[in-house]
Amino acid sequence: MQEKLVAPSLLAADFANIQRDVEMVNQSEADWFHLDVMDGVFVPNISFGMPVIQAIAKHAKKTLDVHLMIVDPDRYIKTFADLGSDNLTVHYEACTHLHRTLQAIKAEGMKAGVALNPHTSVKLLEDTIQDIDLVCLMSVNPGFGGQSFIENTYQKVSDLKNIIERKNSKALIEIDGGVNATNARKLVDAGADILVAGSFVFKSENPTGTIKNLKETIA
Helix, strand or coil, X not given: CCCCEEEEEXXXXXXXXXXXXXXXXXXXXXXXXXXXXXXXXXXXCECCCHHHHHHHHHHCCCEEEEEEECCCHHHHHHHHHHCCCCEEEEEHHHCCCHHXXXXXXXXXXXXXXXXXXXXXXXXXXXCCHHHCCEEEEECCCCCCCCCCCCCCHHHHHHHHHHHHHHXXXXXXXXXXXXXXXXXXXXXXXXXXXXXXXXXXHHCCCCHHHHHHHHHHHHC
């Protein structure tokens, strides 16, 4: 049985105290660090780039799960590998030649992920699912933290789970956006393996306790 993972999203961390927040995640029961890279073109916002990821990687003791919300991600695959990324997720909508992109990510020694926007059908992954290590389903419209969860996500998770099982794929299902204590269990029951939580963790009174509770909820 695949252990269910929690990946706090550093987009919601306090950038004036980034080392403190990284250490908090290191010492918590969280499994991964989730890093959202936005270019202001693919999504209407700009987050952080290479120097910040380099600083995070220096202190992070857990898997670096990097999510590229950028156009033409192929240009940066090697760069993100060199920065220490363990998983590299690209958007289906940003890749003209998805299969080639996945192969390029794996050639650099990283796990290859594909993210889908809320309106993109999971059926579009039928042909590549065996080459994918991780599918990140956006449960909010990408580009901004703190948005509310899109209810249709549960159905999407279970449809994707069916495809994965039917095609004998080992892909994990990650949910990104609006995850909290209320929907976490339901997402895992639908078939999710990894929950990304940003504001829910970092804006809480006790982030370490919030992560612990989330882990217990989905265990």
